[in-house]
Amino acid sequence: MDDHVYRVIQIVGSSEKSIDDAIHTAIARASKTLRELRWFEVVETRGHIDNGRVHHFQVTLKVGFTLEGD
Amino acid sequence: MDDHVYRVIQIVGSSEKSIDDAIHTAIARASKTLRELRWFEVVETRGHIDNGRVHHFQVTLKVGFTLEGD
Amino acid sequence: MDDHVYRVIQIVGSSEKSIDDAIHTAIARASKTLRELRWFEVVETRGHIDNGRVHHFQVTLKVGFTLEGD
Amino acid sequence: MDDHVYRVIQIVGSSEKSIDDAIHTAIARASKTLRELRWFEVVETRGHIDNGRVHHFQVTLKVGFTLEGD
Amino acid sequence: MDDHVYRVIQIVGSSEKSIDDAIHTAIARASKTLRELRWFEVVETRGHIDNGRVHHFQVTLKVGFTLEGD
Amino acid sequence: MDDHVYRVIQIVGSSEKSIDDAIHTAIARASKTLRELRWFEVVETRGHIDNGRVHHFQVTLKVGFTLEGD
Amino acid sequence: MDDHVYRVIQIVGSSEKSIDDAIHTAIARASKTLRELRWFEVVETRGHIDNGRVHHFQVTLKVGFTLEGD
Amino acid sequence: MDDHVYRVIQIVGSSEKSIDDAIHTAIARASKTLRELRWFEVVETRGHIDNGRVHHFQVTLKVGFTLEGD
Amino acid sequence: MDDHVYRVIQIVGSSEKSIDDAIHTAIARASKTLRELRWFEVVETRGHIDNGRVHHFQVTLKVGFTLEGD
Amino acid sequence: MDDHVYRVIQIVGSSEKSIDDAIHTAIARASKTLRELRWFEVVETRGHIDNGRVHHFQVTLKVGFTLEGD
Amino acid sequence: MDDHVYRVIQIVGSSEKSIDDAIHTAIARASKTLRELRWFEVVETRGHIDNGRVHHFQVTLKVGFTLEGD
Amino acid sequence: MDDHVYRVIQIVGSSEKSIDDAIHTAIARASKTLRELRWFEVVETRGHIDNGRVHHFQVTLKVGFTLEGD
Numbered sequence: 001m002d003d004h005v006y007r008v009i010q011i012v013g014s015s016e017k018s019i020d021d022a023i024h025t026a027i028a029r030a031s032k033t034l035r036e037l038r039w040f041e042v043v044e045t046r047g048h049i050d051n052g053r054v055h056h057f058q059v060t061l062k063v064g065f066t067l068e069g070d
Numbered sequence: 071m072d073d074h075v076y077r078v079i080q081i082v083g084s085s086e087k088s089i090d091d092a093i094h095t096a097i098a099r100a101s102k103t104l105r106e107l108r109w110f111e112v113v114e115t116r117g118h119i120d121n122g123r124v125h126h127f128q129v130t131l132k133v134g135f136t137l138e139g140d
Numbered sequence: 141m142d143d144h145v146y147r148v149i150q151i152v153g154s155s156e157k158s159i160d161d162a163i164h165t166a167i168a169r170a171s172k173t174l175r176e177l178r179w180f181e182v183v184e185t186r187g188h189i190d191n192g193r194v195h196h197f198q199v200t201l202k203v204g205f206t207l208e209g210d
Numbered sequence: 211m212d213d214h215v216y217r218v219i220q221i222v223g224s225s226e227k228s229i230d231d232a233i234h235t236a237i238a239r240a241s242k243t244l245r246e247l248r249w250f251e252v253v254e255t256r257g258h259i260d261n262g263r264v265h266h267f268q269v270t271l272k273v274g275f276t277l278e279g280d
Numbered sequence: 281m282d283d284h285v286y287r288v289i290q291i292v293g294s295s296e297k298s299i300d301d302a303i304h305t306a307i308a309r310a311s312k313t314l315r316e317l318r319w320f321e322v323v324e325t326r327g328h329i330d331n332g333r334v335h336h337f338q339v340t341l342k343v344g345f346t347l348e349g350d
Numbered sequence: 351m352d353d354h355v356y357r358v359i360q361i362v363g364s365s366e367k368s369i370d371d372a373i374h375t376a377i378a379r380a381s382k383t384l385r386e387l388r389w390f391e392v393v394e395t396r397g398h399i400d401n402g403r404v405h406h407f408q409v410t411l412k413v414g415f416t417l418e419g420d
Numbered sequence: 421m422d423d424h425v426y427r428v429i430q431i432v433g434s435s436e437k438s439i440d441d442a443i444h445t446a447i448a449r450a451s452k453t454l455r456e457l458r459w460f461e462v463v464e465t466r467g468h469i470d471n472g473r474v475h476h477f478q479v480t481l482k483v484g485f486t487l488e489g490d
Numbered sequence: 491m492d493d494h495v496y497r498v499i500q501i502v503g504s505s506e507k508s509i510d511d512a513i514h515t516a517i518a519r520a521s522k523t524l525r526e527l528r529w530f531e532v533v534e535t536r537g538h539i540d541n542g543r544v545h546h547f548q549v550t551l552k553v554g555f556t557l558e559g560d
Numbered sequence: 561m562d563d564h565v566y567r568v569i570q571i572v573g574s575s576e577k578s579i580d581d582a583i584h585t586a587i588a589r590a591s592k593t594l595r596e597l598r599w600f601e602v603v604e605t606r607g608h609i610d611n612g613r614v615h616h617f618q619v620t621l622k623v624g625f626t627l628e629g630d
Numbered sequence: 631m632d633d634h635v636y637r638v639i640q641i642v643g644s645s646e647k648s649i650d651d652a653i654h655t656a657i658a659r660a661s662k663t664l665r666e667l668r669w670f671e672v673v674e675t676r677g678h679i680d681n682g683r684v685h686h687f688q689v690t691l692k693v694g695f696t697l698e699g700d
Numbered sequence: 701m702d703d704h705v706y707r708v709i710q711i712v713g714s715s716e717k718s719i720d721d722a723i724h725t726a727i728a729r730a731s732k733t734l735r736e737l738r739w740f741e742v743v744e745t746r747g748h749i750d751n752g753r754v755h756h757f758q759v760t761l762k763v764g765f766t767l768e769g770d
Numbered sequence: 771m772d773d774h775v776y777r778v779i780q781i782v783g784s785s786e787k788s789i790d791d792a793i794h795t796a797i798a799r800a801s802k803t804l805r806e807l808r809w810f811e812v813v814e815t816r817g818h819i820d821n822g823r824v825h826h827f828q829v830t831l832k833v834g835f836t837l838e839g840d
Contacts, residue, residue, distance in 0.1 A: 005712065024193075037192060057090075060498065080289075080342075116181045122171030151775060165775060219290075237402070241403070247399040259517055262517070304613075307614055319608050355660075358642060362427075362428060378543070417659060474584055649720055657823065668819055676740065683724075
């Protein structure tokens with residue numbers, strides 16, 4: 001975190017297991033196309049309910065990454 | 071999520087185990103009396119401390135459900 | 141929670157395992173020097189990413205404790 | 211708006227036509243079961259997209275009504 | 281505040297006397313129909329003005345209560 | 351939007367027809383006494399309900415205008 | 421609160437006695453120069469401390485009034 | 491809204507006609523280059539004023555879409 | 561409020577009597593151990609309910625004081 | 631800051647040089663017509679971009695002043 | 701700012717010199733790959749501390765630009 | 771920013787020169803008594819006005835530091 005310029009994007013990951021897992025899912029997917037991911041921040045935690053039980057969690061993240069070529 | 075009207079209520083679930091479990095507890099209790107629960111959103115995550123350790127987590131949720139008879 | 145006066149401080153715990161564990165870490169550390177911790181509230185959940193994976197979670201908490209001598 | 215006590219509930223109306231119409235839909239549905247609705251406040255305006263076009267608007271409202279028996 | 285599930289509702293009390301009294305009014309009214317009220321939080325403090333003077337205060341509260349049968 | 355100094359005021363317009371119309375009403379009224387209105391921002395959208403239907407919309411706006419003599 | 425246009429201004433009242441009194445002070449002062457004050461909303465409650473005691477309360481209000489000539 | 495990962499972007503649409511139309515304009519433009527748009531949320535509603543009348547509305551939206559290849 | 565550096569801490573006072581009294585209680589307790597308290601700001605007003613009545617008010621304050629040795 | 635009543639207005643200053651200078655510009659302009667300006671608070675910092683460079687900064691301020699005749 | 705559609709992205713610039721310079725750095729970097737940048741808004745101002753002194757400022761900006769082909 | 775626990779405190783620095791300088795003043799003062807300061811975040815930027823000009827800037831910061839003995 002020195003003199004670079006970062007870009008921040010927003011993504012939403014989901015998981016039937018847990019909030020933590022929804023975060024892992026989102027980061028893993030984002031890292032397929034973006035190099036140099038550095039940090040994330042949870043913006044919102046939601047979920048869908050089916051038959052009176054949590055069907056899956058949905059976690060919205062801000063993710064920061066170094067702009068290439070800095 | 072098409073042409074229905076939803077109602078949104080706020081509930082607080084607690085658990086000695088985890089944040090995820092406090093959410094499951096709240097949804098399970100709400101589903102006893104409300105049919106057609108559809109989604110939730112975490113509003114606040116708190117907890118009580120006893121003897122220098124987390125005694126239980128308390129998670130406040132907004133929960134949406136379809137108004138019957140739509 | 142009767143007639144006492146509380147003080148509220150802000151701390152940040154981290155963990156490579158989970159959000160829940162980062163909270164436990166922060167509370168455990170705070171209880172080393174502060175007696176009578178009573179409750180906490182999650183203010184912010186962030187994390188660092190390394191090699192396209194979550195390296196560790198960082199959870200910012202408000203923690204309330206009874207002021208001694210009340 | 212004199213000495214009464216009001217209750218405030220949150221509902222979500224939807225409409226394929228417009229934001230205004232989603233509000234009308236929500237108020238009309240709420241008035242089926244609640245007497246003495248007095249005012250509303252828009253909390254959130256969202257919508258679903260299908261085939262690159264707005265499929266329907268979803269407007270979340272706080273609605274206040276006089277508690278009967280005041 | 282142990283393992284129960286709470287519900288949180290929003291009410292508005294008013295009083296010509298004071299902010300404190302508007303809170304008392306709202307709690308008293310809510311307790312007529314809801315058992316096990318536990319806590320409240322002030323969401324908004326407003327008022328109406330007549331002839332250049334405060335005619336009455338209006339205080340919006342979130343009120344939490346234990347869900348029966350827990 | 352160059353080197354001028356702007357002032358920002360807050361007004362509330364209402365309309366029985368629509369949200370858009372309540373905005374037009376507020377801007378039209380403000381322009382009677384203020385020259386050089388430049389932009390607005392919607393701060394809050396509320397409304398009054400009568401007989402189970404929206405009686406009128408009330409839209410609160412911030413309105414910016416150039417301070418004369420700049 | 422029908423078809424009028426309102427203007428909303430922000431004022432700060434103070435009192436050595438109480439929060440309520442700081443509100444009364446602010447409304448009384450505003451009504452000297454503005455006719456048709458209708459409602460207020462508390463935006464912020466602060467105060468100054470002298471010698472370890474509250475010296476005076478300062479309450480910031482939004483105050484709405486009917487624009488003349490509507 | 492099952493196990494996908496979504497990305498959320500922010501766009502601003504404008505229209506001389508209405509708020510609803512500014513939303514349609516923004517969604518239509520975004521759908522030219524992005525497939526699988528799913529939902530939007532209104533973040534801010536502003537507008538420009540010319541000659542004492544609304545010249546055009548500007549609506550800022552968050553728009554969510556499925557990340558391809560999930 | 562000239563060239564000093566201030567520190568801001570957060571405390572919670574409670575009172576069975578009133579909101580104002582809960583503020584006085586908190587300030588009085590803080591002044592036992594901190595010199596040079598200068599101002600406060602109300603962050604949150606809550607309370608506990610017992611037997612359908614307000615048992616006590618709890619007011620969270622930010623309190624600013626001059627750092628000694630400036 | 632004793633027993634006076636203050637009014638708070640919102641203004642926007644701009645400068646091609648710096649954020650600080652945009653604040654100075656706004657205060658200088660406001661002081662032409664308003665006596666007894668006492669404090670300001672930065673509400674928003676924006677700017678316009680031309681040819682890939684900051685063309686000018688725009689800083690929105692709340693400015694408080696003593697109401698004359700108190 | 702007429703009938704175009706804008707996109708808004710979030711970037712973080714840093715500078716060892718000043719807040720203003722961190723903004724210039726971020727805009728300069730963004731303009732390398734994005735044409736038609738129009739405006740920015742400061743979202744957050746942070747910084748890193750080394751040896752008891754500010755090592756560098758980090759300013760998070762929303763930046764708006766015209767979508768090409770409008 | 772690895773596995774440590776941080777504490778976050780709030781301080782207010784002031785300067786007659788600039789916003790940047792008020793931040794430097796606050797950090798310098800805090801580093802006299804606290805080791806291992808790591809980062810800061812600007813919470814609020816205010817100032818006092820004298821004779822129609824900015825007399826001094828006041829910047830409120832959150833400052834994070836490593837808890838010793840981790």
